[in-house]
Amino acid sequence: MGNKNILIISFILILSLLAGCGQDNIQANEKLNKNNDNLVIRLEGGDWGYPTPFLHYRRGPGAYKMKLIFDSLLEKDEKGLIPWLAKEWEIKNDGKEYIFKLNKNIKWHDGNKLTADDVKFTFEYYKAHPPVWNNLIVNGKNIIENVDIIDDYTIKFIVNEKNATYLERVGTMPIIPKHIWENVKDPLKFYREEAVIGCGPYKLTNYSREQGIYKFKAFENYWGPKQKVDVIEFVPVSDPILAFEKGDIDTLMASPDILNRYENNEGFKVTKNKPFWGYRLIFNMDNRPELKDKSLRKVFAYGINRDELVQKVARGAGIVASMGYLPKAHKWYNPDIKKYNFDIEKARKLINGKEYSFKLLIGNSPKEVKIAELIKLSLSKVGINIEVKSVDNKTRDGLVKKGDFELAIIGHGGWGRDPDLLRDMYYSSETMESNSPASGSLPGFYNEKINELALLQMKQLNFDERKETIYKLQEVIAQEVPQIPLFNTIGYFVFRPLKYDGWMYTYDHHYPEHCKLSYLERK
Incomplete structure (x- = not known):
């Protein structure tokens, strides 16, 4: 056999060994995460703005990071709107009044309690300072005529007209803490740490605009469903496919030409996104x-x-x-x-x-x-x-x-x-x-x-x-x-079920990483 052939065979053997080592490392990492109390999910990073209701970038990846921090009165699951900060609601006066009853013992990330006063303040503040995603504007007008506090945990919204879309519009606005924002005159300049204090399941512990890094850690006193994921990290990635296969990130949006790498492989699971x-x-x-x-x-x-x-x-x-x-x-x-x-x-x-x-x-x-x-x-x-x-x-x-x-x-x-x-x-x-x-x-x-x-x-x-x-x-x-x-x-969402298998789609969205409920325990 010639020297050239020997070199080729040696090179192939080295690549095979390296690939095997890489797979062993991935399996070891999965086993470590499986047995560790702290489950860390790493996702593809990129800068989408500072995740407050006023400073995230206008597209979805910015807004959904913000929603990990800030809860709303209602949330969405696979079928529709579900109770969240509000445990129940009713619509009165031919669709012109919305009454929400809040859960009790909801805490902000700094330990203060959330009350109806925070909710009232939020909607009044949004009228003066519109957030990036402002669902309260319809045909150029703010839909809220008045917000009345009935008691510490009951609040009534009076809207300008009956409308089939208003429950979702009011119910899905992120609620902000009055004790922090009442003295903020310009939310577009408010980049301090207090700006990302919410009552949602995760706290922001690291952000780098230059590197597109975000780190969210589970809030230990969260009022709602227990977090299944302890830490969510968005990390810099130059090649998503290589990063996924090395185990640097835990999910991948795969194109059809590489699906055969993951289909019919028990180490991976593939779901098909909705064409939204x-x-x-x-x-x-x-x-x-x-x-x-x-x-x-x-x-x-x-x-x-x-x-x-x-x-x-x-x-x-x-x-x-x-x-x-x-x-x-x-x-x-x-x-x-x-x-x-x-x-x-x-x-x-x-x-x-x-x-x-x-x-x-x-x-x-x-x-x-x-x-x-x-x-x-x-x-x-x-x-x-x-x-x-x-x-x-x-x-x-x-x-x-x-x-x-x-x-x-x-x-x-x-x-x-x-x-x-x-x-x-x-x-x-x-x-x-x-x-x-x-x-x-x-x-x-x-x-x-x-x-x-x-x-x-x-x-x-x-x-x-x-x-x-x-x-x-x-x-x-x-x-x-x-x-x-x-x-x-129609995207193909690929992940390792041994690492984490809690991903879900809301009824109206195409991407499970964006869904807050993907990271929480479900009944």
Whole structure:
């Protein structure tokens, strides 16, 4: 045997030994964690802001870190809203009064007791200082007219009108301690340690903006379900796959091409996420008034090959988005709306020989770049020329919020929320507040029928009546094509069940790491 072959065989043997050692180390770490009283879960890090209601970044990873610290009156599980800080509630006066009875012996992280006074203060403070995720604003107005303390553990909210969405809006706002925040004049400058004192299951013990590090430790005097995870760490990761396989992090969002590493392997468990994350193409009809022509918007609908996007960008792990916006897995999804299959001839007929040029704003992620490339190529065949401008994702989000674009591609979660998200997305009002990249951002679009239906569904407390309106709303949206929902992703969540097997999905969200209940004991 030649020297070259001997070297190759030796190299392969060394790699095999190293791989075996790596697997042994992972198994040893799992065994240590299993027998240790302190269970530490490590997740992929990245900076999402200081986790107060006012300073986290607008996207989900920032908000859900904040929610580990700050509890709300209600919480969400697999089926819907559940009691949390409030042990029970009732709705009176034809939907204009909400009365919540609080659990007793709830403590803030500094040992002070939570009372109804803290709850009243929170909502009054939010009116003066809106948080990042401000669910209390509907059509530009704060929904709370008054907050009355009945006793130390009972509180009543009087709202401006009956509305099918108000229970969730009021119930899911994070509660902040009055004794800390009553003297804070500018919450956007409040970075002190006291700013992250909440009454939630975890305390923030370390944060590094530069490294994207967070460390949350279980609060020993937590009022609610016992924490199953003692420490949650978000750590810097350059290669998530390598970090997961080395045991540096405990979960992985896997693409279809690497799933065979983990499927049918007893050391791993794979769950399939709901398609509640997706991409959409936004039209700015203020900056480009010709887009107010529905026929031109339909050229985009027929001229973009969205099946191709699913196959080449999502690698098959996705579904073509509904032109009515609500995904197929959404319980309010209408399957009988107008479809827009890829059809170059229909697109050419609608554009009728005209040519257009548009600037397309995108983030700098490889997937968005690929989406833009495919859209540009596809639309060039029907007479639409696209100039792509790529910036970092935070800059893109800011430009979209300001309306400083012609066309934009944006990806985000939140597609599984209450169907009132259709009003958030499509209702036309200059006074509407856009709280996140998942809200609004359709400048210049106006449709009276959509406005009428969007307002009607909020006032329908009867499920069947509201469902009929939501179905009709999706039909009109699909006919009008105010934007192009491109595709929804279907992620594969991989973890080691021997290390931890408590992950769960809420009914309206796509990612178990974001769910507070994933880290707590369940009945």
